[in-house]
Amino acid sequence: MHVDPDPDAAVSRIAAAIGEPARARMLYCLMDGRARTSTELAIVAGVSPSTASVHLHRLKTERLVKVLVQGKHRYYSLEGPDVAGALEGLSVLAGSPRGRFVPSTPSRLRAARTCYDHMAGTLGVSLHDRFEALGWLSDTYDLTPKGTKGFAALGIDLEATRALRRRFACACLDWSERRPHVGGALGAALLKVALKRKWVTQDLEGRALAITSLGRRELQARFGLRV
Amino acid sequence: MHVDPDPDAAVSRIAAAIGEPARARMLYCLMDGRARTSTELAIVAGVSPSTASVHLHRLKTERLVKVLVQGKHRYYSLEGPDVAGALEGLSVLAGSPRGRFVPSTPSRLRAARTCYDHMAGTLGVSLHDRFEALGWLSDTYDLTPKGTKGFAALGIDLEATRALRRRFACACLDWSERRPHVGGALGAALLKVALKRKWVTQDLEGRALAITSLGRRELQARFGLRV
DNA sequence: TGCATACTTTGATGGTAAACGAAGTGTTCC
DNA sequence: GGAACACTTCGTTTACCATCAAAGTATGCA
Structure with a gap:
């Protein structure tokens, strides 16, 4: 044996x-x-x-x-499901439990949702395009002086974000939009700020984001986004 | 941040x-x-x-x-129990869940044993199912009024149990039964009462529990369990 | 008081593996 | 056919970490 x-x-x-x-x-x-x-x-x-x-x-x-x-x-x-189960068990220990996602995609997911740990969907894509148009990000996804000022004004700790052992910012391709949004450490920090300022709220179970009326106003005022 | x-x-x-x-x-x-x-x-x-x-x-x-x-x-x-849960989840992935790799595992281990600090095995699972059927536990593992009376009647100090800095009750998945049993502070208190009343006795070295004839009678009379 | 036991901290060393670019394999599209 | 793309394999560098002995701290016992 x-x-x-x-x-x-x-x-x-x-x-x-x-x-x-x-x-x-x-x-x-x-x-x-x-x-x-x-x-x-x-x-x-x-x-x-x-x-x-x-x-x-x-x-x-x-x-x-x-x-x-x-x-x-x-x-x-x-x-398989056992893998998800084991990962879930570890998440519990980490103190940030992630529910197991049921593979059925509500339609509102298309508008605003998270992709891993940053914003995706049309909201994510729009923001990405806006940052480019404003000249905050270079085409190699480095911060421009303008971007440094802009993101700092949003309340993002750029120094701490840079310190992470992870790509600072990158284009993350959206599976439905097939257009890039901002990923990497900067994308994650951005989502965190949006949540903190209550521009968006997060579905506890899934990846859907709901844009609040405050968020709608702010996004309009700051970036001219009509969402 | x-x-x-x-x-x-x-x-x-x-x-x-x-x-x-x-x-x-x-x-x-x-x-x-x-x-x-x-x-x-x-x-x-x-x-x-x-x-x-x-x-x-x-x-x-x-x-x-x-x-x-x-x-x-x-x-x-x-x-805590969460750690045991995470380790258990990883064992499942490893394909040789612990306890099964010893071919000479006493069969009574399958019937009644401890999982961390509470009762598992078929005994633990049967009790869990019985508590649900009797309406002692809600599906969020809160005590119902019926359950409060029932567990108190067993001699469990619910107030002290609740005071513990640990999840009160939770579903703990069994590696062999693949079905939940009662874990958490309540599960631990339950085992303690069962030991105190000599319904079960504990192997000093291992995780095996032996159901006494008194325990057999009591479990039959109180919960209709045939163990 | 002094010695033994239980355990931790420190410092040095070696091995493992994560990272990347460059080169290689295989696929699709014109 | 050949160019573009997706992905893998290879080779090299670098950084981290597991390990132990030795020294240090703390407790118990005589």
């Missing part, structure tokens, strides 16, 4: 696979049950495509994700 | 803490709810005392274990 000489080794290998920031970001991005391509996950994780590929290979080896090859795309998704 | 800038960072730090073989061995050794000294855990983990000390410090920092100082001994134990 073959008995694993060290049953804890399997557990620790799995936990170690989760216990790397970039891989954790990928996994929690997949918690909604949706499949994503390698490049999308690279952006979410804030690493280069080659690095992401190595990470995904490891996650596949540990049976945490599965892959579906379709043409030149590779769609990665969580291996 | 006081909010964690990257919520996954907390998760990945915790997973990384578990994802080291020596630390994983320590944690799973503590899964029975028993507290152990630093030296005992060093032996279990197969590392030197100094290394074990570093590991335990990290586990404490991540709030996975707590320590009780008694004289020159330091007793380490799991921080």
Whole structure:
């Protein structure tokens, strides 16, 4: 009879696979049950495509994700409900429980929703376009002097945001809009400010964002957005 | 901003803490709810005392274990049921849930055993189902008026139980039954009463519970359980 | 008081792995 | 066919962390 000489080794290998920031970001991005391509996950994780590929290979080896090859795309998704369950158990310990997302997408999700930890949907795309038009972001997604002033005025601690070991800002492609919105640490900080100032409120269970009337006014006044 | 800038960072730090073989061995050794000294855990983990000390410090920092100082001994134990729950979730992924890998697991372990600090196995699951059927617990695991009367009649000090800084009651998923039993402070109090009234007796070394003939009679009379 | 025990902290060392760019494989589209 | 794209593999660098012995702290016992 073959008995694993060290049953804890399997557990620790799995936990170690989760216990790397970039891989954790990928996994929690997949918690909604949706499949994503390698490049999308690279952006979410804030690493280069080659690095992401190595990470995904490891996650596949540990049976945490599965892959579906379709043409030149590779769609990665969580291996099964048990994986989501384990991730959920860890979230409880982290003190920020994330409910398991039911893979049915309400239509209001199209207007404003979160993509991982930043704003997406038409709201996210509009903001992204506005930042470009205002000259806050260069085309390499660096802050311009104007942008530095603008984001600081919104109450974003740029120094702390930069200090994170994660890509500062990047274009994150939206799965429905297929147009970029602002991801990375800056995108996350932006969502946090919007929540704090009650421009948007977050559905407890899902990814939907509701724009408040205050938010509507502010977005109109500050960015000329009609949302 | 006081909010964690990257919520996954907390998760990945915790997973990384578990994802080291020596630390994983320590944690799973503590899964029975028993507290152990630093030296005992060093032996279990197969590392030197100094290394074990570093590991335990990290586990404490991540709030996975707590320590009780008694004289020159330091007793380490799991921080709470949530930790056991997260570890259990990872075990499921590892494919060889703990307890099943020992082929000589006494069959009575399946019937009645402890899970951390409360009753599990078919006994725990049966009780859980009975409480639900009797309308003692709401589906959010709050006590109903009926339940308040019922548990008090069993000799459980509900006020003291509620005062504990720990989830009052929760569904704890069993690794073998794959069905919930009552965990949390209420589950712990329940086990304590069962032990005190000698409905069950506890194996000193392991997690097995033996149901006494008195317990058999009482469980039949009070809950209609045939165990 | 003095010695033994239990455990932690410190410092040095070695091994592991995460990161990236460049090059390679395979696919689609014109 | 060939150019563009998606993704992987390889090779190198760098940073972190697990490990132990030795020294330090604290408690118990005689």
